[in-house]
Amino acid sequence: MAPEVVGFGEDDVRALAGTRSFERGLGYLDAVSGLEVGEGSVTAVVHGTDVYEVQLTLGGDGLSGWCDCPYGQEGNFCKHCVAVGLTVLRRAKTIPHQRAAARARTSGLEAWLSALSRDELLALVREQVAEDRELRRRLELRAAAARSDLGTVRERIMVLIDPRPFARYGYVEYADAAGYGRQVAEAAAALRALTTDGQAAQAVGLAEEAIRVLGKDYGDIDDSDGVVGQAAAAVAEAHLEACRVARPDPKRLAEWLAGTVLDDSNDVTDLDPLDYADVLGSSGLARMRQLANEAFRSGPSGWAARYLMERLVKAEGEVDALVALHAQDLDPSGATHLLIAEELESAGRADEALAWAERGLRDCATETYIDGRLVDYVCVRYAKAGRAADAVAVRRDRFRHERSLAAYRQLRSAARAADCWEAERAAALATLEEDARREQGGRYGGPVLIDALLDDGDLDAAWREAAGRADDRQWERLADLSREMCPAEALGVYLRLVERSKEPTGDRAYEHLARLLLGARECHRALGTEDPFTAYLAGLRTELKRRRKLMTILDRYGL
Incomplete structure (x- = not known):
């Protein structure tokens, strides 16, 4: 009955959260309080390491959740969301009544506000402004923008992005970062309002000034949860929106964008110059390419200059130029070889792409770590070409270097496809047995040999090898299977x-x-x-x- 009444079921919660978060959420069912049911959403507080606010929304795309814990702010359906969702399901019989009550409250509020006179509404707003500083600041900004008082608008925006009131000894600590981030988000909203009110050119200049200040001060903020960075990204988005309306001088905009991207001290906003391509036009893009070339020649190893060059070359569709650029700085993990291979394949040059990927395997053959995506890339293409034995050889070589359960599994998959797993398994287990004798444990302490036997379902052999060798994790897995x-x-x-x-x-x-x-x-x-x-x-x-x-x-x- 619950899914029909609430709009979702336990399976939906489990699917969104994943097994781990779902199971952890079970431990927080007694920590949920303040549950409020609206027409299409539910809010609550969950007491964990800290007190977290949770909102579940049921829309056309199904159930979604938001939580202000670090994991939830990354967009995940966290254990706190699980706890609230399951609490709602437990109280499913009361949900229709609570939704009806929420509709009645909303309708009552609308009716009451509509019945107030102008003077009564003004008195109400003044009362709220006196009690709520954030609301007062937002309304002051809107009022200044409406009367084209740009001096006041600029002053208020600069006050909002000034971190000093939040800084202790010149540094904004973790506990104060969220409050500062809310102010920066207010500044972004004010900039968007300027554009909406027909003052996009002024919004462009103010946004650029705000981005400069944010970049200068960001290094002195503990933004572990990313709230300040998210708000700064909103300021950058407001700048882009204003540019699309105001259409500033393309060359001047190109110079500002290039200067901001190339400024190593400004890492608060991830500006992508190509987002501005329609505003820059051919003249602006040409000026930016000129600036990027100059920066790259003077410091080819600099990350910012390389990033800017890569983005511009990619936009121009010059595949060979992009390959040459990447080839100047090949990562020892093989990640750059893979990047080149993917660019070539996207351009319809599959043979050259595979050759670059194979070169990556050769160049990185002696490295302990190699990007697994490069190995997968080569093996997938070998399999499609009917080269199963070559795929096994690649997996075998990586297993000899990595000696991990993941590498063992990949070797097993490739060898089964080539119908040679029996021989490969014997050799692989012999290698792992030698490691175990040398007391080379796995990632969690126990030998990889035992993990491999458990993964194969060879429980008799796993029991024989476990004595005196297995760690608690492996013992528990062995008991579960046996x-x-x-x-x-x-x-x-x-x-x-x-x-x-x-x-x-x-x-x-x-x-x-x-x-x-x-x-x-x-x-x-x-x-x-x-x-x-x-x-x-x-x-x-x-x-x-x-x-x-x-x-x-x-x-x-x-x-």
Whole structure:
């Protein structure tokens, strides 16, 4: 019933969040408060490491979520969004009533405002302006723009982008960055309003001044969450919008753009000169190409000069010139070889593209790290050309250098396609066995050999190799895969890991402990010894009873 009433279901939440965030969100169901249901959205507060605001929206494209936690601000459907979504589903029966109440409140507010006289509305606005400084600043800007008071507009925008009121000892700390970012966003809105009000030329000049100030001060801001950078990007967008309306002198605009891009100290805005191509026209682009050539000749290794040259050459469609430019600075990982190959392939020159990719493999053959996308590029094209054995040779060579589970999987896939996995597997496992003897562990501490055997489903061999070698992660994986066929052995692993997991605290640790106990319970059920598990669990709960959050999580899992 819930999906029909609410507009989404648990499967939708899981699909948006992914398994990891979904499972972590389960631990925050008791941390949701202040749930407010609107006609097409839900807002709430989630108490985690900090207090986070969450908004879920149900529109024509389905469910979406926003959260002001760092992960959520990157555009992800985070664990806090999961917690709010599941809370809504739990309260599905009350949603229609709450939506109706929200519609009634909105309708009532509209009716009340419409009934107010001009003097009453003015009094209301003055009251709000007196209480809300941000609202007052926004209205002051709009008023100044409406009466063409550009001096006041400039003054207010400069005040908004001035970081000094937020700086402690000359530095804007993480806790103050969000407040400063909101002010910069206000400045961007004011610049857009200028353009809308017929003063685009003035908006161009003010935006350029604002971008210069932001670039100068950005290095003294802890913008870990990117809120200031996002607001500065809005200022840059306002500049572009104003340029498209005002159509400033193309050569002067080209000089400003080139100067801003080439200024290494200005990394707050990612200006792409080609976004301005329609405004620059042929004369502006020619002037920018001239400036880019001069900068590149004087400092060819500079990132900014190279970026500007690459963008301009690419826009002109000169593939050979772009290849030559890239070839002057080949990255030892093979990333530049891949870039060249992709440019050539896009131009319909597939044979040359593959030759460059193969050259990348040769040039980087002795490197410990090589860009995996380059290896994939070559192997995919070998497979399409019926060169399965060549693809295996490439994967084999990379496996010898990387010795990772990912490289093992890629070798396995290529060798199966070439019908030679049995021989390749024997050689690969021998290599990993030698590494294990030399105590060369995997990424998480245990030998890659055990990861490979588990990935192959060779549990008998994995059990033989695990003794004295496997890390806790590998033991848990082995127990998970073996509990149906070998419940007694798996139970021993789970109980050992439970003992090691009793000390750590926090939601993540408690969720992990609960999963281990679920595995142990499954083993006892398979062995027909559920009573000893019940007694063991009761003792564990008594031992850890002061950890109330753990008790809540165990209750949720039926433990």
